[in-house]
Amino acid sequence: MAADDGELIGQFRDRLEELDGTLHEAPSLPAAHAIARELIGAATVARWSDEVLEGIVGPEQEAPAVDADVSLIIADVAVAGTGAVGFVHRGGRARSTGLLPPRQVVLLDVADLVADLATGFAHVGLRASPQPPPSNVVFAAGPSRTSDIEQRSIRGVHAPRDLTVVIFRR
């Protein structure tokens, strides 16, 4: 954990809030779990399989992505300069999980918060290398939105309407 974390987190928070997203800070993973649990409440959840997400909700609360109220996923990277979180989709981390439910809770390890987009690309393997980059990487900056009807801004079209990031330290 670097000394200037606070500044980076502050910048990320400002950008995310400008984009109608929400940020919570947790001093530890268990504390992050407690925040996530409170955000989810009694809603049904679709989640990625990863130990970071184990034990937040019980199996009785889990549902397939197409029916779930909330998606519970992990950011592989976050960019302080733009407020975006990045997801690398692969086995156990399905694209549809983070896409179909209307609300989204994203856990972010502070070690994955970077200053700018160019650093963020390298962080998730979007760079020249002998191996191809991941097949699908998505950067999401705030909830999905449209202004196609008379320029009125509406949150939540096909992707999540609410996006909450919980940043934690190990």
Add this chain to the structure above:
Amino acid sequence: MSGLVIEPPRRRPDPAVTPNLHRAAERWESNRAEAHERVDWEAWRERAREIRADAVRHLPELIELLEARMVAAGGSVHHARDGEEACRHIVRICREAGATNAVKGKSMTSEEIDLGAALAAAGIEAVETDLGEYIVQALGDRPSHLLAPAVHLNAVQVAELFARESGRRFDPEDTAALVLYARGVLRRRFLAAEVGITGVNLAVAETGTLAILESEGNIRLATALPRIHIALMGIEKVIRDWAGASHLVQMLPLAAHGTLAAASTSFITGPAREGDDGPQEVHLVLLDGGRSAVRGTPFEAALHCIRCGACLYACPVYRQVGGHGYGSTYSGPIGSVITPLLDRTGASAELAWHSSLCGACVEACPVKIPLDDQLVMLRARAHERDPARAEAALFAAWARLWSRPATYRATAATAGRALRPLWSALGHEGWQRRLPFPFSGWTDGRDARAPDPEPFHVRWRRRRGGS
């Protein structure tokens, strides 16, 4: 034939929705002001111009590299000389997969090649999934802006459409309910679709990666759920590397909306791997469509365009006539430049005159395309090809009259005096809101002012106490 869609321009926008267009342009202007505070705009534009100029200068080798890298990642690449060939590729891919059910993301390139008609003719049902495009498609209309396809429509028209479709009633003021309805309809289409068809904002040659920016999430769904993804891209959209990509994926939303990041940006390198739930096949259809022929000409910079739509909102002509006033897929200043360049039939040469040459588009352009210079060059080119002798004779006569003081004074004063009775007959002086037929068309969109019976040069002489 290039396949580029050209249709007769509509004479003027529906007066009921012109305010919507003006509101969109004003919103763009205030977003732009904020964006300019956020970054060193001039340095950012220069960097963006360099990235695009490098790409277009080295286009053949970068396309070759893109193809090799994409194929190595398991994707397929198809080359199309023109729109018809691109449509044939897309129809063939669908047929080989036995697919008849497609979801489409917003793509101006697909409008350029009239893909919707080709798919319909082949019995492939392709629903537009961007909200504005969905509305425009359901009304049998065409998009009127690069990024805001339904900017020429108002909420009442949308509410009426959705009511016809669903048999339910909608309040035009309840925008959230309109959006929620479209979400529900389209969600069912996404879950059933076998093919997702999208455009591409830029392609990174060094890794064979396609980048697609969006606001709504429909692109993410179209590239997550169906088993086949077909991406259609003009060849000029390729860039060299990730350093360039990190700049342009911020510059594009900055120029378009004043934000540094689109709501979603997807980076796609080949089909799904390692048990991921994405498409098993990813196809890239690379459209030339007259672009190669523009390289190496004085118009090459027009290929640098990243389709942000900034020059449209900046343009005083676009703001008045709207996108449909151009009668071409691409409207606004960039449309007036690239349409005649890509369309080899000459039918669109007149577009170069849809500009006041004020240069607002040049200032707005994030890649510094000299649109005003190019419009002047296109006018000269059109004139060389079709000299329009009667018009030339008229202008020559006018120039002879007004370049000599005696004939200028005589005719300028005559014009004012000749029209004066018309205004007096209407019972008003000065500004007129409405003129009778045959002049009523002019006052539908503007006021008319009566010419002063005493020309400026007469008043000037009097003020200076001359004779």
